[in-house]
Every structure is written in C-alpha cells, then in structure tokens.
Amino acid sequence: MIELKSAEEIGRMAVTGQFVGELLAELSGVAAVGVNLMDLEHHARRRISERGAESCYWDYAPSFGRGPFRNVLCLSVNDAVLHGLPHDYGLRDGDLLSIDMAVGIDGWVADSALSVIVGTPDPADLKLIEATEVALQAGITAAQPGGRLGDISAAIGEVAHSYGYSVNAEFGGHGIGRTMHEAPHVPNNGRARRGMKLDPGLTIAIEPWFCRSTDKITFDNDGWTIRSADGSRTAHSEHTVAITASGPQVLTSRPTDGATGGRPERARSVRASVPPAS
Template sequence: MIELKSPREIERMHVTGQFVGKLLEELSTVAAVGVNLLDLEHHARGMIQERGAESCYWDYSPSFGRGPFRNVICLSVNDAVLHGLPKSYVLQDGDLLTMDIAVSIDGWVADSAMSIVVGTPREADLHLIRATEVALEAAIEAARPGNRMGDIEASIGEVAAEFGYTPNLEFGGHGIGRTMHEAPHVSNNGRRGHGMKLRPGLTIAIEPWLAATTDQIVFDEDGWTLRSADGSRTAHSEHTVAITEDGPLVLTRRPNERRPHEEASEQPQARLP
C-alpha cells in the first residue's frame, strides 16, 4: 500500500532529512587517508545519539543478509557498492568510499547516500561518481505530479547510458516515510510514460548506483556487502524526495552540496579508462 503524506508530514520528514544531510556532509570531512571505517561508524553513532534520532539500520533483518545488521551506517569501499558492513579497514589513498544512512526522528525517516574519493582521485572514479549524481538530479527533475514512475526510472537509465554505464536492476530506490522501505519500488531504468502516476504526497528514495564495467553483483561472505561481480569500482548517490504540487522537494540536501549543473561541465559520451 502506498501512503501519500500531508504537507505537515513532509515537513517532519524534512527535519529528519536535514539531519541526514548534515551527518553525511560531516562524515565526508572526517573520512581521510588513515581513518578506520569503524571510526566513521562510531562518529555516526555519536551524532545520532546526540540528536535523539534512531538508526533504521540497527537490527535491520531483510530476507538477504546474515542479520541482524548491527551498525548505523553502510560503508562500502571501491568495488563494494551497497550494504557495506562496517569493519576494521584503514582507508588508503585513492579509495572510493560510499556512505549510506537512514535514520528516524519522531517517527519519520529519511535516507541518503554519497560517494567520495579519499585522498588522490582517479579521473575514472570521478567520472563514475558524477554519473550517479547527474542521474540522481535528472530523476529528481522528473519527480513531478502528472509524470509517471517510468519517467523517473528512465531518467536514471538514460544518463547512465550517456556516461557509458549499464545499471543493475536488482536493487533500487523505494518508498519511504514512517519506515525505511515502503512501496513503491523505484528501478534504476524504465520506460517513459509507464508505471504509476506521480501524485503530491508521494515520498521516495531515489538511488542510482553503478559499477564501472559490469551490471552484475555478488555478495560478500558477510551476507550483506554487495560488490561488482568483476571487481570494478562502484558509486552510489541517493536522496529522499517528496513530490509536491510545486514539484520535487529534496529532503536530504547536504548543507553545502553542489549540484552537478553547478560544477564544470563534463562530456559524458565515453567511459574513462
């Protein structure tokens, strides 16, 4: 069942989203060469506790995974892209790190993810990250009343193709609100003009993620961490978005987030080596 939220309920989700954005932005400044992933996990725990929020990941037990998940954030490095189980790993120069977190404040949830390069970046990694960011912004732009879910999904697939990537369709975005995962599913590719009609009050997490040279994934032995099947690098961008009468409202914008169109333009036709 899909629950449409009232403007007041969206305001409450926005409060949570602003905290999530702030948390991710702060962690992106903490993440550096020589920092252990467990330091990031505990930093996130401290911020959540101080705010009086609740982690949506702690004790999360879906059909996959060797649960329950006993951490508050997913930290995925290099070829890992989703559900990265925090472990004792010291970040190295050039590592591509994805941070994904969902929390609840006063019963309302927001979910967001970002990928960064720690230390010296490779152009190919920046290209991959940018592809997910541009795809996310294109999908957000399509999240308007009267459009259809396929318009959001096709926006992601089209940008991925322009950048030279093929999205995996096993895991994607989702409805969100009172819980982390609600209906409907939001695929990372689709057909324009198809799918459910978008209505004001719908709140969804849109999350394009890509691997450099494959659309296949494999599970780690921990039962949680998902990696590219060929070991190529990965990236993931996600925002919680509300569809309103006035258009899309991004609930998890980071305080100093720069959107792709505000940065120097990049020609996306060819994947970098």
C-alpha cells in the same frame, strides 16, 4: 499500500532529512587517508544518539541479509557498492567510499547516500561518481506531479547509458516515510510514461548506483556487502524526495560548504548538475 503524506508530514520528514544531510556532509569531511571505517561508524553513532534519532539500519533483517544489521552506516569501499559492513579497515589513498544512512526522528524517516574519493582521485572514479550524481539530479527533475514512476527510472537509465555504464535492476530506490522501505520500488532503469502516477504526497528515495564495467553483482560471505562481479569500482548517490504540487522537494539536501574542502588528503565528492527538463 502507498501512503501519501500531508504537507505537515513532509515537513516532519524534512526535519529528519536535514539531520541526515548534515551528518553525511560531516562524515565525508571526516573520511581521510588512515581513518578507520569503524571511526566513521562510531562518529555517526554518537551524533545520532546526541540528536535523539534512531538508526533504521540497526537490527534491520531483510531476506537477503545474514542476521540483523548491527551498524548505523553502510560503508562500501571501491568495488563494494551497497550494504557494506563497517569493519576494521583504514582508508587508503585513492579509495572510493560510499556512505549510506537512514534514520528516524519522531517517527519520520529519511535516507541518503553519497560517494567520495579519499586522497588522490582517479579521473575514472570521478567520472563514475559524477554519473551517479547527474543521474540522481535527472531522476529528481523527472519526479513531477502527474508524471509516472517510469519517468524517474528512464531519466536515471538515460544518464547511465550516456556515460557508458550499464544498470543493475536488482536494487534501486523505494518509498519511504514512517519506515525506511515502503512501496513503491523505484528502478534505476525503465520506460518513461509507464508505471504508477506520481501524486503529490508521495515520498521516495531515489538512488542510482553504477559499477564501472558490469551490471552484475556478488554478495560477500557476510550476506550483506554487495560488490561488482568483476571487481570494478562502484559509486552510489541517494536523496529522499517528496512529490509536491509545485514539483519535487529534496528532503536530504546537504550543506554546500560541507567539509570536503578540496584538500587532497580529504574526501572529495563531485558536485554535478543537469539542465532542467525541457
């Protein structure tokens, strides 16, 4: 069942979303050559605890995982794109890191992800990250009241194809609100003007992710980490969005001055935009 949220409830989700956006920006600034993935994990655990929030990942046990997830971040490096387990790994120059997190505050959840380059960027990686960010913005722009779910999916898929990437349809966005995963599923490719109507009060996570040269994926033996089947680099971007009568509202916006700084040894993310839908 799909629950439409009131303006007050969306406002409570926005409180959670602000924290998620701020922490993601903070983590992208902490990520640097030589920093261990577990340092990022423990940094996030500390900040979540200090805020009185609860991780939606801790003890999460879907059908595809192997045992409950016992971390508060998904940290996916290079050819890993989703559900990467934090582990003992020091970030290296040129690594492409995706950071994904979802937390709840006072019973309301927000979910977001970003991808960054650690150290020296490869132009092909910058292009890949840019594609996910442009696709995310296109999906948000398409999330108009009275529209259809397929409008979002088609907008994401169109961007992917324009950059030369194919789209995997096994994992995509999802409804969100009182829990991390609610109906509906939000595919990253589809047909415009198809699917359920986008009514005000619908809250969804829109999350395009692409592999550089394949749409096939594999799972690590840990049962969680999803990688490109051909070992090519991957990227992932995500925001929690509310459909309102006046248009889409991004609930997980990040500070524009978040600590990426442009310094070569720090993580870099792409800030991209697309023109408004005509």
